[in-house]
Amino acid sequence: MLKAVKNMLVMIELEMRRLWHDRTEIYSRAIQPILWMTIYGPVMGSARAIPTGGVPYTDFITPGVMIQTTTFVSILYGLTMVWERDSGILKKLLVTPAPRYSVVVGRSMASGVRAIFQALIILPIAFVIGVSFVPNPAYFLLALIVIFFASGGFAAASILIASFMKTRERFMGIGQAITMPLFFASNALYPLQIMPSILREFSAYNPLSYVVDAVRGLLITGSLSNLLIDLIAIAIFDIIMFILASVSLRRIIE
Amino acid sequence: MDIAVQINGLTKVYNGKVKALDGVNLTVEAGESFALLGPNGAGKTTLMRILTTQIKPTSGEAYVFGLNVVHEGSKVRELISYVPQEMSVWTDISGYENLLVYAKIFDIPHHEREKLIYEALENMGLINVKDDLVRTYSGGMIRRLEIACAMLIKPRIMFLDEPTIGLDPAARKAVWERLNVFKREYGVTIFFNTHYMDEADLYADDIAIISQGKIVARGTSEGLKHSLGGELITFTVENLPINAEVLGEIRKLHFVKDISVNDTNISMLVYNAEDSLSYIMDILRNEKMSVNKVSISKPTLDDVFLKYAGMRFEEKGRISDVVHTRRMIKKG
Numbered sequence: 001m002l003k004a005v006k007n008m009l010v011m012i013e014l015e016m017r018r019l020w021h022d023r024t025e026i027y028s029r030a031i032q033p034i035l036w037m038t039i040y041g042p043v044m045g046s047a048r049a050i051p052t053g054g055v056p057y058t059d060f061i062t063p064g065v066m067i068q069t070t071t072f073v074s075i076l077y078g079l080t081m082v083w084e085r086d087s088g089i090l091k092k093l094l095v096t097p098a099p100r101y102s103v104v105v106g107r108s109m110a111s112g113v114r115a116i117f118q119a120l121i122i123l124p125i126a127f128v129i130g131v132s133f134v135p136n137p138a139y140f141l142l143a144l145i146v147i148f149f150a151s152g153g154f155a156a157a158s159i160l161i162a163s164f165m166k167t168r169e170r171f172m173g174i175g176q177a178i179t180m181p182l183f184f185a186s187n188a189l190y191p192l193q194i195m196p197s198i199l200r201e202f203s204a205y206n207p208l209s210y211v212v213d214a215v216r217g218l219l220i221t222g223s224l225s226n227l228l229i230d231l232i233a234i235a236i237f238d239i240i241m242f243i244l245a246s247v248s249l250r251r252i253i254e
Numbered sequence: 255m256d257i258a259v260q261i262n263g264l265t266k267v268y269n270g271k272v273k274a275l276d277g278v279n280l281t282v283e284a285g286e287s288f289a290l291l292g293p294n295g296a297g298k299t300t301l302m303r304i305l306t307t308q309i310k311p312t313s314g315e316a317y318v319f320g321l322n323v324v325h326e327g328s329k330v331r332e333l334i335s336y337v338p339q340e341m342s343v344w345t346d347i348s349g350y351e352n353l354l355v356y357a358k359i360f361d362i363p364h365h366e367r368e369k370l371i372y373e374a375l376e377n378m379g380l381i382n383v384k385d386d387l388v389r390t391y392s393g394g395m396i397r398r399l400e401i402a403c404a405m406l407i408k409p410r411i412m413f414l415d416e417p418t419i420g421l422d423p424a425a426r427k428a429v430w431e432r433l434n435v436f437k438r439e440y441g442v443t444i445f446f447n448t449h450y451m452d453e454a455d456l457y458a459d460d461i462a463i464i465s466q467g468k469i470v471a472r473g474t475s476e477g478l479k480h481s482l483g484g485e486l487i488t489f490t491v492e493n494l495p496i497n498a499e500v501l502g503e504i505r506k507l508h509f510v511k512d513i514s515v516n517d518t519n520i521s522m523l524v525y526n527a528e529d530s531l532s533y534i535m536d537i538l539r540n541e542k543m544s545v546n547k548v549s550i551s552k553p554t555l556d557d558v559f560l561k562y563a564g565m566r567f568e569e570k571g572r573i574s575d576v577v578h579t580r581r582m583i584k585k586g
Contacts, residue, residue, distance in 0.1 A: 088338030095336040
């Protein structure tokens with residue numbers, strides 16, 4: 001068990017080293033959420049069509065668009081596993097004494113590192129634009145931890161999907177086809193209450209909604225009434241995804 | 255002598271129809287350099303992936319240093335290291351960082367780590383480029399880095415799948431020189447797959463030839479070649495007619511297996527051409543026969559393959575080989 005945890009930390013260290021050598025992806029991925037916050041946010045906000053509970057609309061969507069970006073990064077991370085299967089890296093990792101599930105969970109959590117750095121690029125820009133945050137460092141830290149673990153779950157989900165995909169190209173399309181529905185059928189851009197009832201039902205099973213809700217509570221509104229439920233939902237999502245992804249690894253290597 | 259690898263009746267059937275291994279029996283002694291030689295698609299990689307505990311055999315048993323690869327996989331993984339055929343290092347970090355990550359995965363104690371990494375870099379001649387990103391390395395350097403990763407833990411046995419595929423002759427030689435030093439110094443058993451006959455010929459103490467999932471021949475390079483009947487020496491002589499007594503005398507030599515005369519050519523089948531040549535030359539000179547030309551023809555591993563697998567190595571290998579090499583280059 002100790003060995004597995006150590007191995008996961010090594011995977012995270014590896015990701016930080018890769019990130020250190022090439023940071024362009026983090027910068028370029030920050031562009032999309034910035035467009036949402038600077039263009040879509042003010043335009044929709046001026047229409048005052050969406051009830052946000054008294055929060056300015058741009059502030060309301062900031063956690064949503066940020067998490068959409070970090071989720072997309074995590075989903076694409078499964079791609080790395082497909083690539084590592086095509087190359088010999090995965091084979092070599094499986095022949096080390098490290099337990100196999102620690103390779104899957106470690107690689108997934110490593111995507112959380114990417115997500116945190118992504119958030120750390122977007123949040124200051126949001127602050128400059130004029131989004132007002134809850135001035136509590138503990139909340140801020142907890143929000144980052146939520147993003148970290150949620151990204152791990154999404155990365156494990158993408159490893160699971162990748163195990164069914166035989167080529168990278170196919171996976172690229174699937175990556176988009178998963179993130180966008182998750183994003184639109186969540187509370188990222190509008191509160192759940194104004195959704196059609198079918199969509200609201202679906203949203204109850206959408207892990208992204210819980211992540212956005214938790215982070216929005218911690219960073220923007222300061223209301224933590226749902227936080228416990230959100231955290232439990234994210235934990236369940238992570239555990240299920242880690243187990244399924246570990247099992248699916250067999251399919252990736254055969 | 256310890257037994258490094260013991261395989262009994264191993265078969266592997268993919269998807270219930272493709273028979274990759276068909277009853278393989280094999281024993282490899284510890285401390286030797288062993289080559290599994292065969293064309294692409296013969297089952298080499300499948301066998302290696304079973305031995306390295308990545309996939310399970312359909313039936314049969316395999317042991318690495320007495321440990322069952324199916325039931326004692328995690329123990330096996332502590333003794334072995336493995337270099338897959340495909341590139342297996344991260345190209346977006348430096349060579350040193352690759353080794354550091356593997357050292358941590360192998361759980362090498364903190365105080366030994368630095369020393370072992372530098373030793374591996376030194377052994378593989380990568381010390382000058384250790385801080386460069388791997389994507390700037392040449393193919394030979396990447397291969398050496400992969401072998402350096404495999405050396406870190408001082409394994410009992412190293413599994414190398416096509417260790418020099420896509421490398422030029424100089425880079426191949428460099429890789430093997432380092433591997434041999436490592437083998438000598440630490441007594442590591444080297445188990446490698448190859449479809450290069452000269453590589454098996456030059457660098458393996460022991461060879462098994464695999465074809466269509468079966469081991470068809472087994473022995474040292476010399477032994478396998480001699481099993482074809484020996485080496486052929488042909489003398490072209492000037493004085494005609496050829497004296498029958500001379501032929502009789504040569505035939506009496508214990509190392510001459512057969513002799514035949516065709517016009518001015520005397521051909522004889524001997525066990526070892528170099529050792530026999532001077533004796534026979536002496537006899538011919540004593541009989542005042544002047545030799546114009548001597549030619550020696552030795553069987554190659556290709557001939558061995560032809561005999562035991564019933565086909566030319568090249569015929570089967572060529573097209574898939576080209577495709578494969580191209581794929582490697584594209585990835586590289």
